[in-house]
Amino acid sequence: MIHLTVNGREMSLDVDPDTPLLWVLRDELRLTGTKFGCGVAQCGACTVMLDGMPRRSCVTPVGMIDNASVTTIEGMEGPEISAVQAAWAASDVPQCGWCQSGQVMSATALLRQIPKPTDEEIDHAMGGNLCRCATYVRIRQAIHDAARTLEG
Amino acid sequence: MTLLSRRRFLATTAGFTLALVLPTPFARAQGAPPDLPATPNAFIRVGADDTVTVIIKHLEMGQGPYTGLATLVAEEMDADWSQMRAEAAPADDTLYKNLAFGAQGTGGSTAIANSYIQMRKAGAAARAMLVEAAAEEWGVPASEITVRAGRLSHPGGREAGFGAFAAAAAERAVPQDPPLKDPSQFVLIGGQGKRLDSAAKSDGTAEFTLDIYREGMLTVVVAHPPAFGATVASYDDAGALKVKGVEMVRQIPEGIAVYARNTFAAIKGRDALEIRWDESRAERRSSSAMLEDMARALAEARVVEESGDRGALGGAAEVLEADYRFPYLAHAPMEPLDAVIEVKEGRAELWYGCQFPSIDRPTVAETLGLPMDAVRINVLLAGGSFGRRAQGNGHLAAEIAHIAQAAGRDGAFKLLWTREDDLKGGYYRPMTLHRLRAGLDSDGRIVGWENAVANQSIMAGTALEAFMQDGLDPSSYEGSNDLPYDVGARRISWARVESPVPVLWWRSVGHTHTAFAVEVFLDEVLERAGKDPVQGRLELMTPEAGRYRGVLEKVAEIAGWQGRTRAGRAYGVAVAKSFGTYVAQIVEVENGGALPKVTQVWCAVDCGVAVNPDVIRAQMEGGIGYALSAALYSAITLDGEGRVQQSNFDDYRLLRIHEMPQVHVAILPSTEPPTGVGEPGVPPLAPAVANAWRALTGQPVRQLPFAQLLS
Structure with a gap:
């Protein structure tokens, strides 16, 4: 049995401990906002918060995170995620949309750490999130916009 | 209602x-x-x-x-x-x-x-x-x-x-x-309306194929052949069936299918299969050997466009010549191929990002032996395609139907291609060779132009073969003919080569390579003739090329064009029409070590009436990033046994945020009927970068990707 707190809910799961967190979230818990893109931590589409820090769920066996707290895009709350999602919609960042949950998670984690990031800090924090539609110009803009919103 | x-x-x-x-x-x-x-x-x-x-x-x-x-x-x-x-x-x-x-x-x-x-x-x-x-x-x-x-x-x-x-x-x-x-x-056409799907794509609620879960559904992954054209000789599924969660293993025409109660079990089960493959009819050549065969095939190229004096090159004061080589490219959409089918009491219902319903629906019906009206396809959002889901042979529809059929019972099945399946699975932009020749007279005027192209046909052997004319597949060479320039006598030809490696349209199709070959070679010729890249192109443009001229003049204006180099940076230009839309781009390039670093791109687009200007801007930005990714890094290569050497994003490198240039887009006002913007942002980018790189380093670029420069 694996014990996890997912989006604030405590649960015990009878799954193979090798199973990547990604597939537990999707196949067992039907939290489908977290996406599969590569399976080897190269694209960031599967990014979730693990004990508050961004983590690639596709390479995180659940057996290694027993008793951890996981937050997916469905369970995110707070001013940063709200500002990021509002900025994403206002700038029409998404094209196909597949990678954007992961982008939003990484951007939110960035703004929690650095409220007013520079372009270099954005590059550093977002470098692990691929976007095949290359919405990068707008991702950068939307992060700056969200930072301004948070500044008040 | x-x-x-x-x-x-x-x-x-x-x-x-x-x-x-x-x-x-x-x-x-x-x-x-x-x-x-x-x-x-x-x-x-x-x-x-x-x-x-x-x-x-x-x-x-x-x-x-x-x-x-x-x-x-x-x-x-x-x-x-x-x-x-x-x-x-x-x-x-x-x-x-x-x-x-x-x-x-x-x-x-x-x-x-x-x-x-x-x-x-x-x-x-x-x-x-x-x-x-x-x-x-x-x-x-x-x-x-x-x-x-x-x-x-x-x-x-x-x-x-x-x-x-x-x-x-x-x-x-x-x-x-x-x-x-x-x-x-018009109030809304040409206005600033926002996309209808942005919010759902920013909070995880947008529904894609992989998000569909039907009652009792099994997830399926398929072991596809390791070489193109190989087939299953024999297999042992004992190990796979021991994996907890694996329900069954079946042979289907596409390979060996593992059915499991969850995705991870299916993947683990597939890893545990032992399969012997029959490679007697497989492609065993390396991609470099295939390129050499293409060069030989050029001798048999068929003329697709010819005009003017055939002896023009023979009489020229100087003849320039260059070969340009282009690799296979995978589309690599972020959502790999996937599909869900549910078969129940003589009816089949499917859910997936279906790009060619008119091909896929009959494919499913025929495979399952059902009447067409017993097959319903629910079209879902696709996490990118760039051509990958537009299958002339309906291979994804056939695979999911075979999976349902081989199960031998009613039920719901979800097929997932992993990233490795995606990159190793073929349906690539065709590997291509261009051989260009141009003749200059003693005044530096172009008097003759030849372009011979060799590659595989995308349409041949599919339901779209009917669109071929007299054995010619225009998608193989589109953009090499019908030039906006007066380059004297012209001879454009195409040699079709064959291989079991399946090929497919990749965002802007033939223009992915023809725009590069034409615009890079022309730039080299203009340089040889002592001409400015922008002015030289404008001088060559025919009276019919007004819309090409419009975008080129516009892009030169917004970029503040002053020639090939300025203050340690170089500038390159290219212009192309694809799918009825005219795009010119100017790039600013710095030397990023062994590879170009593209810092800014100016883009002028004429797509007729601009229905959603911000969507047009987004497509130019995205097309530029997609094209730059391929130009810098992407190649699918086959080793000496015909095996694909790339497997995931660590060795099929894609553009990341720190490599994305600033993009400045100008949309030309127009009252012409609107044309598309999904693809036309792609073709001019790579040649513009190559032209800037040559200006910066003196190094001509005759092969993509640029990463070849590193080896």
């Missing part, structure tokens, strides 16, 4: 189908009017809550047809943008044909172009029906009713939203030929 399910709704309104005849190029070419669906009700659903839902006949894979087609409808309905919604049309080619293809499908950057009149007529008809219903209810002449921002009103003081008359309007006859607005009256 909203009480009815959509299927029932379409059934009850099918009697309203109009026979509008629109002048599409395809219809003219066929010499017969297209079989046109034009009932507004097949495309528009008005809710009692005033929402207007447009049923979108094109796959939304990021390029914005949900927003674009809804804009066309909203404009003629005089709707307010906030009341607009979009949802995908199911596979049904009696109602939802692409008028450019004569079949239901998305591709060739045709969504806006083929829908421009059709969707506006649907909107205008719906508006007229709402007005008539209101006129009857209010007892006033229809001509006295005005519609603005989704509100019907009469000078007598009556006012209502669309929802109040939705039910009554649906009962009215559909106007045969509703008048359309003059473009000067």
Whole structure:
């Protein structure tokens, strides 16, 4: 049995401990906002918060995170995620949309750490999130916009 | 109106189908009017809550047809943008044909172009029906009713939203030929309406294929052959069946399918398979050997365009010559291929990002031995495609149908291709060789031009072979002929080579390589003749090339063009027309070590009437990033045993955020009919970068990707 707190809910799961967190979230818990893109931590589409820090769920066996707290895009709350999602919609960042949950998670984690990031800090924090539609110009803009919103 | 399910709704309104005849190029070419669906009700659903839902006949894979087609409808309905919604049309080619293809499908950057009149007529008809219903209810002449921002009103003081008359309007006859607005009256077309799908794509609620879970569904992964054209000789599934969660293993024509209760078990089960492959008919050549064979094949190239004096090159003062080599490219959409099927009591229902419903639906029906009307395809959002889901042979539809069939029972099955399956699975942009020759006279004037192209055909051997003419596949060489330049005597030829490696259209298709070969070689020739790249191109442009000239002049203006180099940076230019849209780009390049670092891109686009300017900008930005990714890094290569050497994003490198240049887009004002923007942002980028790199380093670029420079 694996014990996890997912989006604030405590649960015990009878799954193979090798199973990547990604597939537990999707196949067992039907939290489908977290996406599969590569399976080897190269694209960031599967990014979730693990004990508050961004983590690639596709390479995180659940057996290694027993008793951890996981937050997916469905369970995110707070001013940063709200500002990021509002900025994403206002700038029409998404094209196909597949990678954007992961982008939003990484951007939110960035703004929690650095409220007013520079372009270099954005590059550093977002470098692990691929976007095949290359919405990068707008991702950068939307992060700056969200930072301004948070500044008040 | 909203009480009815959509299927029932379409059934009850099918009697309203109009026979509008629109002048599409395809219809003219066929010499017969297209079989046109034009009932507004097949495309528009008005809710009692005033929402207007447009049923979108094109796959939304990021390029914005949900927003674009809804804009066309909203404009003629005089709707307010906030009341607009979009949802995908199911596979049904009696109602939802692409008028450019004569079949239901998305591709060739045709969504806006083929829908421009059709969707506006649907909107205008719906508006007229709402007005008539209101006129009857209010007892006033229809001509006295005005519609603005989704509100019907009469000078007598009556006012209502669309929802109040939705039910009554649906009962009215559909106007045969509703008048359309003059473009000067447009409010939403050319406006700043936001995309309809941004919010759901920012909070994880947008539903894609992989998000579908049916009762009792099994997840399936397939062990595909390790070499193209190999088949299963024998296999042992004992290890796979021991994996907890694996339910069964079946051989299907595509390989060995592992069915499991969850995704991880399916993947683990596949890893535990032991398979012996028969590679006697497989491609065993390396990609470099294949390129050498292409060079030999050029001797047999067939002429596709020829004009002027055949002896022009022989009489030239100087002849320049260059070969350009292009690798196989994987599309690598972020969502790999996937599909869900549920077979129950002689019916099959599917859910996936289906790009060619008119090919896929009969493929499923035929495979399962079902009548067409027993197959329903629910078209979902696709997490990118770039051509990957536009399969002339319906191979994904066939694979999911084979999976259902081999299960030997009713049930629901989800097929997932992993990233490794995606990159190793073929359907690549064809590897291509161009051999260019140009002759200059003693004044440096171009007197002759030859371009011989060798590659595989995309259409041959698929349902689209009918589009080939006399054995020629224009998608192999499009863009090498029909040049905007006067380059003297011309001879363009194509050599078709064959291989078991399957190939497919990749965002801008033939233009991915022809624009590079033409615009890089021309740039080298202009340099040799001592000409400025922008001025030299303008001087060569024919009188018919006005729209090429327009974008080139515009891009030079916004980039502040001053020549090839300035303050340690270099600038390169290229211009290309693809899918009816004209794009010119200028790039600013720094030396990033062994590879170019592209810092800025200026882009001028002429796509006729700009329906959604911000979507056009987004497609230029995205096309530039997609093209730069391939230009710098991407290649699928085969080793000496014909095995693909790349497997995931660690060795099939894609552009990341720190490599994305700033992009400045100018959209040329135009009253020409709109053309597409999904692909045309791609072709000029790589040649512009190569031209800048040559200016910066003196190093000509004759092979992509640039990363070849590192080896």
